[in-house]
Amino acid sequence: MLQSFSAQSRPQDGPPRLAALRDSMAARGVDGVIVPRADLHQGEYVAPCDERLAWLTGFTGSAGFCIALHERAGLFVDGRYRVQARAQCAEAFDIAPWPETRPADWLRMACPNGAVIGFDPWLHTRDELDVLERGLAGSGIALTRTPNMIDPLWQGRPAPPMGSAMAYPEALAGTGSAQKRTDAALALDQNDQTAAVLTQPDSICWLLNLRGADLPRLPVVQALAVLHVDGRVDLFAHGAKFDGLTLEAGINLRPAEAFEPALRSLSGPVRVDTATAPVAVCDILAEAGIEIAPMQDPCLAPKARKSAAELDGARAAHLRDGAAMAEFLCWLDGQAQKLLEDPAHVVTEIDIVRHLEACRTATGALRDISFDTIAGSGPNGAIVHYRVTEDSNRRLWPGDLMLVDSGGQYLDGTTDITRTIAIGPVAQLESACFTRVLQGMIALSRARFPRGVAGGHLDALARYPLWLAGLDYDHGTGHGVGAYLSVHEGPQRLSRVSQxxxxxxxxxxxxxxxxxxxxxxxxxxxxxxxxxGVAPDGGEPRDWLEFETLTLAPIDRRLIVVDELTEGERDWLDAYHARVRMSLSPLVSPVTRDWLDMACAPLRV
Structure with missing residues (x-):
């Protein structure tokens, strides 16, 4: 289970692989090809056999794509990954800031005389291609469907995953699969639709109360499905994944290769989520003359709103995870003290990752980590989604900030927590910035808002203290989280673009x-x-909502410029720390209990 630190794709591998791809482009008669970091399920996590972008470029981040032309190649990554991309990729790949640089604009500049750009229709959505085609209108640049052009070049490509499926307990799900299928089918009936094509494994697993082991960190079965208006589900997957598992009545397991013929046999209108389904699905339905009803995956909204049982499970998982985090943070403080006392003492980022996972494993309930742990010390902490390797592994030094972003997959819930810890005294700048970040988190934690407010309305609350100092960050403020599913779950987000x-x-x-x-x-x-939520005294009797904080772990008080906090901010943090100490103290070792007393003390005694 421990995170692997094996060597990633080397930058020097990129140029010869790019040359081989260009030979294939010439043989197929295209001027370029789009290589996404995606599989046919369009999720954030992909199996090793689908890491085509990493194979070509060396870039291992969770989002991005490459457009390879005969004379140049652009690697498009967002603000989380630009430092990482420059470190991992050869100079043969130009790092294009995305979404600031639109791929259509880049292509117009790179191909002023027009070009034919190939793409694999199983790796792109209809919505994605519609945006690109609109951006290319009038340019003379054409998009064309091609077979996958990376796979034939990839020697030693891993086999597709064949993890075993498991039934997820109804006591933890809160609702049985039969009821979920009935409710989803009703949504189809209300929209005069005969069926819905489901391509996202977490939606399928939620709907059928299944979990799996096909992807690292994400407990899903990679499968495709068709939900019919009568509540039946045809499930397309390799049968070996379900050996020994009895599926409920109304769920028909069929071979993966039967998916395309099944699509052609449907009668419309058929719901397809064009934001997540591969365009190949739309192509197949259109070729068969079947009406397509573009509409959101019917599982997304109900999956996002956790049942009472799922919320109880999340609270239990966070309590357990909080105790593990407290044991880890106590240990890390001890390591920092040793560094201050003995400059020869060595503790590295990999040491931190391994010790943190050992603390979670000691709970006896950890199924997996929920994503590869981010443990960035000093300058590595500035790489937003940094993943330590044997090559990048850095030892900690007095005065460092240590950023640790991690989480656990437990049967009753998925956790995700980040803490930034001082390794000895730090400079005034670091404390000032930390305090503003803390103020932003507290502002969101205290938010009360009327029903109808979206994540895009709240995102600025977390940024405002930073904006006052002319500072900002290049990622969203928050993502949705599943129930023993994906640590990154939609459609809910705390982001300026979320509606x-x-x-x-x-x-x-x-x-x-x-x-x-x-x-x-x-x-x-x-x-x-x-x-x-409840309106404050004197407030209007609107339909108010608020946040319950689930995570339980101390925030490093040594990094806070206390005088910069308002009274309300201090009160919130003191109350949070009192709750952390009361909740975790019975669950931790005596040494950690004493450390919690110190770490959770009021800001002003």
């Missing part, structure tokens, strides 16, 4: 940050659940 109204039961992260390249990174993250 999805927040509703009771949604779990999100609250994680503002600040990063100074080459120096340090700061992020603080708690998970929160949306719940019914």
């Amino acid at each position: 999805v109204p927040l509703a009771e039961g949604m779990i999100l992260s609250n994680e503002p940050g600040y990063y100074r390249e080459g120096a340090f990174g700061i992020r603080l993250e708690n998970l929160v659940a949306v719940r019914q």
Whole structure:
């Protein structure tokens, strides 16, 4: 289970692989090809056999794509990954800031005389291609479907995953699969649709109360499905994954290769989520003359609103995880003290990752970590999604900031927490920035808002203290989180682009940050659940919502410029720390219990 630190794709591998791809482009008669970091399920996590972007470029981040032309190649990554991409990729790949640089604009500049650009229709969505085609209108640049052009070049490509499926207990799900299928089918009936094509494994697993082991960190079965208006589900997957598992009545397991013929046999209208389904699905239906009803995956909204049982499970998982985090943070403080006393003492980022996972494993309930642990010390902390390797592994030094972003997959819930810890005294700048990040997290934690407010309305609350100092961060403030499913779950988000109204039961992260390249990174993250709120005295009797903080772990008080906090901010933090200490003290070792007393003390005694 421990995170692997094996060597990643080497930068020097990129140029010869790019040359081989260009030979294939010439043989197929195209001027370029798009290589996404995606599989046919369009999720954030992909199996090793689908890491085509990493194979070609060396870039191992969770989002991005490459457009390879005969004379140049652009690697498009967002603000989380630009430092990482420059470090991992050869100069043959130009790092294009995305979404600031639109791929259509880049292509117009790179191909002023027009070009034919190939793409694999199983790796791109209809919505994605519509945006690109609109951007290319009038340019003379054409998009064309091609077979996958990476796979034939990839020697030693891993086999597709064949993890075993398991039934997820109804006691933890809160609702049986039969009821979920009935409710989803009713949504189809109300929209005069005969069926819905489901391509996202977490939606399928939620709907059928299944979990699996096909992807690292994400307990899903990679499968495709068709939900019929009568509540039946045809499930397309390799049968060996379900050996020994009896599926409920109304769930028909069929071979993976039967998916395309099954699509051609449907009668419309058929719901397809064009934001997540591969365009190949639309192509197949259109070729068969079947009417397509573009509409959101019917599982997304109900999956986002956790049942009472799922929320109880999340609270239990966070309590357990908080105790593990307290044991880890106590240990890390001890290591920092040794560093201050003995300059020869060595503790590295890999040591930190391994010890943290050992603390979680000691709970006896950990199924997996929920993502590869981010443990960035000093300048590595400024790489937003940094993943330590044997090559990048850095020892800690007095005065460092240590950013640790991690989480656990437990049967009753998924956790995600970030803490930034001082390794001895730090400079005034680091404390000032940390305090502003903390103020942003507290502002969101205290937010009360009327029903109908979306994550895009709240994102600025977390950024405002940083904006006052002319600072900001290049990632969203929060993402949705699943129930023993994906640690990154939609459609809910705390992001300036999100228009999805927040509703009771949604779990999100609250994680503002600040990063100074080459120096340090700061992020603080708690998970929160949306719940019914109460108007303050004298407030209007509107339908109010608020956040319940689920995460339980101390925040490093030594980094706070206390005089910069308002009375309300100090009160919130003191109350949070009192709750952390009361909740975790019975669950930890005596040494950690004493450390909690110190770490959770009021700011002003």
